[in-house]
Amino acid sequence: xxxxxxxxxxxxxxxxxxxxxxxxxMGIDVPATCHHKAVEPFGACRLCTVEIxxxxxxxxxxxxxxxxxxxxxxLVVSTHTPQVIELRxxxxxxxLARSPKARYIQDLAAQYGIMRTSFEExxxxxxxxxxxxxxxxxxxxxxxxxxxxxxxxxxxxAPPLHEAPPDCVGCLACxxxxxxxxxxxxxxxxxxxxxxxxxxxxxxxxxxxxxxTRAFAEYLTKHRGIPENYFKLGDLKHRHETAATMGxxxxxxxxxxx
Amino acid sequence: MSITTPQQLExxxxxxxxxxxxxxxxxxxxxxxxxxxxxxxxIVEAFHKTLKERKIxxxxxxxxxxxGCHGFCEQGPLVVIEPHGTFYTHVKPKDVANIIDKSIAxxxxxxxxxxTDPVTNTKIERYPDVPFFxxxxxxxxxNLGKIAANDIRxxxxxxxxxxxxxxxxxxxxxQIIQEMTDxxxxxxxxxxxxxxxxxxxxxxxxxxxxxxxxxxxxxxxxAFMDRSIMEGDPHSVLEGMMICAFAVGSNQGYIxxxxxxxxxxxxxxxxxxxxxxxxxxxxxILGTGFSFRIRIARGAxxxxxxxxxxxxxxxAGEIGEPRAKYVRSVVKGLFDKPTVLNNVETFANVPIxxxxxxxWYKSIGVPTSTGTKAFSLVGKVKNTGLIEIPMGxxxxxxxxxxxxxxxxxxxxxxxxxxxxxxxxxxxxxxxLPVDFDTLTKAGSMMGSGGMIVMDxxxxxxxxxxxxxxxxVSESCGKCVPCRxxxxxxxxxxxxxTEGKATEADLAKAEKLSDAIVLGSLCxxxxxxxxxxxxxxxxxxxxxxxxxxxxxxxxxxCKALIRYxxxxxxxxxxxxxxxxxxxxxTGEKKxxxxxxxxxxxxxxxxxxxxxxxxxxxx
Numbered sequence: 001x002x003x004x005x006x007x008x009x010x011x012x013x014x015x016x017x018x019x020x021x022x023x024x025x026m027g028i029d030v031p032a033t034c035h036h037k038a039v040e041p042f043g044a045c046r047l048c049t050v051e052i053x054x055x056x057x058x059x060x061x062x063x064x065x066x067x068x069x070x071x072x073x074x075l076v077v078s079t080h081t082p083q084v085i086e087l088r089x090x091x092x093x094x095x096l097a098r099s100p101k102a103r104y105i106q107d108l109a110a111q112y113g114i115m116r117t118s119f120e121e122x123x124x125x126x127x128x129x130x131x132x133x134x135x136x137x138x139x140x141x142x143x144x145x146x147x148x149x150x151x152x153x154x155x156x157x158a159p160p161l162h163e164a165p166p167d168c169v170g171c172l173a174c175x176x177x178x179x180x181x182x183x184x185x186x187x188x189x190x191x192x193x194x195x196x197x198x199x200x201x202x203x204x205x206x207x208x209x210x211x212x213t214r215a216f217a218e219y220l221t222k223h224r225g226i227p228e229n230y231f232k233l234g235d236l237k238h239r240h241e242t243a244a245t246m247g248x249x250x251x252x253x254x255x256x257x258x
Numbered sequence: 259m260s261i262t263t264p265q266q267l268e269x270x271x272x273x274x275x276x277x278x279x280x281x282x283x284x285x286x287x288x289x290x291x292x293x294x295x296x297x298x299x300x301i302v303e304a305f306h307k308t309l310k311e312r313k314i315x316x317x318x319x320x321x322x323x324x325x326g327c328h329g330f331c332e333q334g335p336l337v338v339i340e341p342h343g344t345f346y347t348h349v350k351p352k353d354v355a356n357i358i359d360k361s362i363a364x365x366x367x368x369x370x371x372x373x374t375d376p377v378t379n380t381k382i383e384r385y386p387d388v389p390f391f392x393x394x395x396x397x398x399x400x401n402l403g404k405i406a407a408n409d410i411r412x413x414x415x416x417x418x419x420x421x422x423x424x425x426x427x428x429x430x431x432x433q434i435i436q437e438m439t440d441x442x443x444x445x446x447x448x449x450x451x452x453x454x455x456x457x458x459x460x461x462x463x464x465x466x467x468x469x470x471x472x473x474x475x476x477x478x479x480x481a482f483m484d485r486s487i488m489e490g491d492p493h494s495v496l497e498g499m500m501i502c503a504f505a506v507g508s509n510q511g512y513i514x515x516x517x518x519x520x521x522x523x524x525x526x527x528x529x530x531x532x533x534x535x536x537x538x539x540x541x542x543i544l545g546t547g548f549s550f551r552i553r554i555a556r557g558a559x560x561x562x563x564x565x566x567x568x569x570x571x572x573x574a575g576e577i578g579e580p581r582a583k584y585v586r587s588v589v590k591g592l593f594d595k596p597t598v599l600n601n602v603e604t605f606a607n608v609p610i611x612x613x614x615x616x617x618w619y620k621s622i623g624v625p626t627s628t629g630t631k632a633f634s635l636v637g638k639v640k641n642t643g644l645i646e647i648p649m650g651x652x653x654x655x656x657x658x659x660x661x662x663x664x665x666x667x668x669x670x671x672x673x674x675x676x677x678x679x680x681x682x683x684x685x686x687x688x689x690l691p692v693d694f695d696t697l698t699k700a701g702s703m704m705g706s707g708g709m710i711v712m713d714x715x716x717x718x719x720x721x722x723x724x725x726x727x728x729x730v731s732e733s734c735g736k737c738v739p740c741r742x743x744x745x746x747x748x749x750x751x752x753x754x755t756e757g758k759a760t761e762a763d764l765a766k767a768e769k770l771s772d773a774i775v776l777g778s779l780c781x782x783x784x785x786x787x788x789x790x791x792x793x794x795x796x797x798x799x800x801x802x803x804x805x806x807x808x809x810x811x812x813x814x815c816k817a818l819i820r821y822x823x824x825x826x827x828x829x830x831x832x833x834x835x836x837x838x839x840x841x842x843t844g845e846k847k848x849x850x851x852x853x854x855x856x857x858x859x860x861x862x863x864x865x866x867x868x869x870x871x872x873x874x875x
Contacts (some may be wrong), residue, residue, distance in 0.1 A: 043582045044736050046777045063776055068582045083776070090773035094742035118766070119746045130735065148577065148735070151560060153745045155735030 004075040019066035020048050023079055030079050031088065031108055032067055033095070034131035036177060039140055041067040045095075045131060047088055047108075051078045063087075085112070093117050095129055102127040102180040122153075127182040130155055134174035134183055142223065143167045146174060146195065157183075159195050170199035170213035204234030260537035263545050264423040267414070274415035281321040283362055286338040288403060290327025290486060291521055293334035297351070298324075301335055304354035314363050323412070326490010327482075328403035329644030330390055333373060338403070343385040346371040376640040377662050390641045393660045395622065397630045398446070398606040399646045401491040407525055410532040413493040419538060421609035425501050426546040429612075431461060434505040438608070440616035442628035447473055447564070447601030448676065448705040449781070450627070450694040453608075456598060460588045461506040463596040470503045470511040471592060471599045474522065475569060477561040478677030479728060481708040483632040484602035486644050488515065488522035491606065492529035496539070496552060498605030501612060503550045506598055511552040514569050516559045526554055561678075561732035565780050566591070566599050568734065579736045580780035601706065603632055623649030627693035631704065637674075637711035638665050647692070654688040657711055668713040671812075672797070676705030678725045678732075679785035681792025682718065701792045703785070717814035718797040719804055723751045725789035733782065740783030743774040747790055754801060755815040757808040764801060768794065813874030816859045823850050826871040833863035833872070 001012050006023060013022045018041060023030050032048040035041060043065045052069070053061040053076045063084070066077075078084070092109040096117040099105050109115070134157055135147050145168035149158045159165030170192050175183040185194035189210045192199045199213035211217075217231040230242045261267050278284075285305065289298050302324055309319045328336050333347035339361050346357065349371060360366040372381040373388055382388050396402070405412035413419070425434050439454025460468060472495060476484040488495060499511045515523050530552050533539040541549045555573045557563045563578040570592045572578035591597025607629060611619045623629045627649040636642045639661030647656060653673055657663070664670050672682045675692075681702030683690070690696050694704050712721065726748040735741045750767045753759040771787035778784045794801060803809050810818040823833075829847040841857045844850030852863070852872075864872045 043779055044738065046737055046739055046779065049777060064584065065582060065779075069584055087773050087777050090743070090770060091738050091777060094738055094746060097746065098742055120749050122742075122745070130738075130741070132736075150735070151562070152731050152733040152735045153741060155741065 002071050002073040004071055004073065004077065006077045007079055013071040015071070017071050019050065019052075019064075019069045019071055019075075019077060022071060023048075023050070023066055023077070028079055030066065031092075031111075033104075033108070033129060033179060034133065035067045036133050036137075038177065039133060039136040041065075042132060042136065043068045045091065045129075047091055049084060049087055051081050051084055052076065053078075088112055089114060093119060098122045098125045099127050099129050099180065100125065102129065102182075104180045105129060127180040128157060129180060130157070131179065132157070133177045133179065137173045137177045141171060141173055143169060143171070143219075145169075164197035165195050168195055168197055169215040169219045170194055170197065171216045202231050205232050207234055209234050260535070261544065262537055262542075264427050267419060267423050267544065270411075271414050271417065271420065274411045278412070278415045281318070282316045283321060284340040285322045285357075285362065286325050286336075286340060286403060287322060288326075288328045288334060288336040288338075289324040289407065290331065290334075290402075290490060291482075292327065292331030293336055294521070296334045298335040300351045301337065301349055301354060304351040305358070308355050308358055312358060314358070317362055323406040324408065325405060326402040326407040327486040327644060329399070329486065330388075330641070331644070332642050336403075337371075338385050344383060345373055345385040345388060347373045375662070389662065390643065390645075390660055393655065394646050395630050395648050396646045397610060397619075397622070398487065398494075398603045398632055399491075399644070400610065401494060402486060402644075403490070405491070407490045407492070408528055410493060410529065410536060413491070417613065418493050418609075419497055421612035422497050422500050422538070423544060424612055425504055426544055426548055431505045431507065434501060434612070435461060437612065437616050438505075441611045441619040442616075442623075442625075443604065443607055443611060443619065444627060444694060445601055446603035446607070446631065446706065448703065450704060453600060453604055456588055456600070457502060457506050459586075460596045460598045463589055465596055466507075467510060467595055468506055468508040469592045469595060469597040470499050470506065470508045471569070471573065471597060472499055472511070472513040472605055473564060473566075473569060473599055473601045474513055474515040474519070475557050475564040476519075476602070476706060477516065477559070477564050477732070478706060478708040480636045480710055481634045481677060481706055483634055483644060483707045485519050485522055487602050487606050487632075488513075488519065489525050492522075492526045493533075494606040494609055495526070495602055496529055496533060498600075498608035499552060500539070500543070500550055501608050502598055502600065502605065504548055506596075508598070509549050509551065511550060512555045512573055512592070513552060514555045514557055514563070514573055516557045516563075518559050523554060523556060530554070560734070561728075562734040562780070562782050565782055567780070569599065570597065579734045580782070582779060603707075624691065624693050626695055631692070631707060633707045633709045635661050635709050635711070637709075638668070638713040638716070639663065639711045640665055649693045650691040652689050652691055653683065656692065656709070657688070661711065664711070664713050668715065671712045671714050671716055672718065672721075674702075674710040674712065674721070674725075675708065676703035676788075677708045678728045679703075679782065679788045680705045680708070681788050682712075682721070682796060683792075684796040687796075701795050703788075715812050715814070717755075717810050717812035718793045718800045719751060719755050719810075720812075720814045722789045722793045723748065723755055726751055729782070729786045729789070733786070737777075737779040737783060739774045739777035740779065740786055743770055743778075744783070744786050746770060747774065747787060751790060754804050755810070756817040757804065757815075759805055761802075761805055764794075764805065819859060819874050820854055821852050821857060821859065821861070821864060822873050822875055823852055824871055824873050825849065826869050828869055828871070830869070832866050832868070836862045836866040838862065 003012050030048050034045040048066045049063050050066045051061050089112050092112055095105050096109050097119040138146050145165040146159050175185050201210040202214055202217055203210050211234050220226045221228050287302050305322045335349050337346040337349045435454055435457045443453045444450040474484055560578050562568050563572045565580045566587045568578040568580040587597055620628050630646050630648050632646045635645050641662045645660055672684050674682045683702050687700050697704050730744045730748050733740045750763050771791050774787040813819050827849045834842050839856050841853045
């Protein structure tokens with residue numbers, strides 16, 4: 001455990017934690033639009049920037065993104081200095097210029113007193129705030145079906161060559177993690193469409209309820225070792241039984257390896 | 259033949275040197291990219307063809323050397339006859355027979371091919387007497403224009419790989435690092451971090467493997483220092499990397515070169531192949547047990563990939579985006595392993611420091627910035643090109659002594675150093691010594707060594723707009739302050755050049771710049787507002803003239819100027835066909851008129867008028 005001071009309060013933190021986790025645990029509201037616990041920290045939105053110093057730094061301070069900065073013994077952190085607040089305002093103002101219609105950004109900006117952007121609205125702006133949560137969650141899932149393409153102001157999220165992505169299995173992780181609901185999909189129970197690619201839905205053999213896409217089920221069977229019949233029944237009893245078997249198998253495999 | 263011991267290397271060195279000295283005369287044909295573009299390859303061919311037919315006593319075709327860049331590209335193609343140093347400029351294939359007859363077979367000088375000094379208007383015969391060269395001190399560029407770029411034996415002849423043999427046989431890694439630290443060599447890529455310190459940190463990390471990377475991703479507009487070294491003296495870079503690898507305990511190196519430098523890639527690859535064949539790269543180098551390999555990683559030309567963490571991601575095959583460097587790349591770099599990343603010029607300095615010693619290197623330059631620095635001197639100076647000067651030389655000496663002053667002797671306005679994210683310094687700063695700390699203190703930076711000189715016809719706001727535009731398109735787009743902030747800053751500056759901005763916009767731009775500097779993820783973003791910040795610092799009045807008076811004093815910003823013909827017009831009609839839009843009318847020998855409704859302000863008439871009869875208002 002390490003102890004550090006955040007906004008004047010002495011707090012304890014685990015050694016490998018990042019500052020943002022500790023700050024959020026304390027109930028301090030620091031915005032972080034590119035941060036999500038499902039993926040590795042990224043440091044793109046810069047909203048979680050805080051000021052840090054140490055007693056021996058003799059008044060010298062520096063600014064770091066708290067999502068990426070590991071806790072240190074004796075660190076003194078300030079999350080809402082006038083300079084930091086000013087930076088957050090400018091960033092939100094800039095994000096609002098790019099995504100003026102995104103409710104998520106509007107609400108955050110309003111918290112900092114910005115009702116509309118003071119900059120020129122970006123002509124080809126949209127609701128994508130380029131937080132890259134979608135591409136990173138896709139990486140984590142193991143598909144890497146979409147990525148950010150181009151650079152600078154022309155950066156966007158897209159499948160390779162802007163065509164239906166061959167590696168997408170229609171798991172919807174990208175759409176579900178998107179904070180502004182920019183990634184669109186349709187789902188009529190039989191067919192799901194996302195990134196211009198259509199997927200057949202599997203259904204529970206008893207209730208007829210759609211579960212997941214066939215492509216996703218096949219992927220999980222092949223790469224994660226989940227038995228095929230797991231996806232045939234949607235009821236919990238069946239799933240618990242299969243999961244328990246899998247758990248035993250996994251435990252057994254682990255013991256074998258040791 | 260493979261060299262397996264230091265003694266064999268020494269023997270080969272003596273053989274190659276003796277062979278080089280047997281040639282009574284050597285013909286140096288500059289084959290840098292600039293001269294090649296001007297037809298140097300045809301000149302080499304003409305030499306080969308003519309010498310086949312015409313035999314000259316004591317002179318063989320082998321004495322015609324295709325060397326790297328001399329740095330004086332605007333005078334190219336260049337031919338130098340050594341050892342006298344006869345310096346021929348703008349040589350054409352048809353001149354070759356004449357050069358062979360007069361200057362090689364005989365000792366005559368061909369007057370018409372000599373260089374004319376633009377300051378004194380006199381012809382200069384010898385290479386070392388040309389002011390552009392005589393004020394320089396060449397260390398990193400020591401072999402450029404001296405040895406054939408593509409021949410390992412030429413490099414060995416002039417003492418190449420002696421430093422490698424020295425460190426492998428008589429120095430401990432720790433001693434090498436101490437020597438580098440003592441020399442005071444600072445990274446030539448721009449940040450100026452102490453090379454010895456970087457190596458020591460890397461060597462001290464208990465993690466393996468360690469990597470050595472050479473950063474050849476030179477992307478500043480108008481900069482070509484590293485390109486010239488990689489093309490013209492690739493072995494000095496390889497030798498520097500090998501010494502570094504031995505010092506930090508690495509067995510694998512990478513050279514990251516941009517794809518836009520095809521010749522550099524070809525020459526580096528040839529150098530690597532030659533070293534592997536000769537046994538200077540691979541396993542058990544010179545029989546000492548040290549093994550090292552180098553691979554070339556080609557970049558697709560993204561400016562941001564010159565940033566260390568983005569570069570390493572690109573080498574690893576990922577998207578070239580920087581990461582926060584709270585854990586430095588020397589600790590966790592390529593493939594998350596300890597990595598030394600140095601610039602091309604830094605590595606090129608290493609072998610000679612090992613041979614001549616830290617004390618020698620330290621005696622050049624100033625105490626906090628030792629040694630020399632290569633610059634590409636471009637813009638509105640009479641002599642443009644690649645130069646290397648001892649640190650501490652003043653900007654005035656560089657621009658007026660080496661550069662020969664401003665073209666047409668117009669007034670000097672500003673000099674931009676440090677590449678796109680560097681800064682502009684006005685006339686009052688001309689006597690500042692050029693070193694890392696002084697330039698930073700003055701609000702500019704050393705950067706990798708671009709130096710762009712501007713005269714009174716350069717609009718400073720337009721210049722800021724140009725560099726901001728470059729940075730907007732070269733930002734990787736990962737973090738908001740850089741991607742959106744630079745875009746908005748560029749918009750505001752553009753509005754100023756269009757006469758559509760207010761003073762409130764200027765204040766807004768300054769506030770936005772603070773956020774970009776404070777909030778950006780990597781060095782590109784953090785210095786991205788510099789084109790604006792450094793120009794507003796010294797040229798605020800020019801900004802205000804654009805805003806308040808809607809006027810561009812330099813006559814550049816199209817929206818704020820118009821061309822008009824004054825009464826000096828003689829009616830020579832030269833401007834009439836120059837105008838592609840038929841906006842100039844008038845009778846012969848009578849005053850002409852520009853019709854503003856048709857004029858696109860391209861400036862073509864202004865350029866052709868020899869009577870000073872067109873005003874920019």
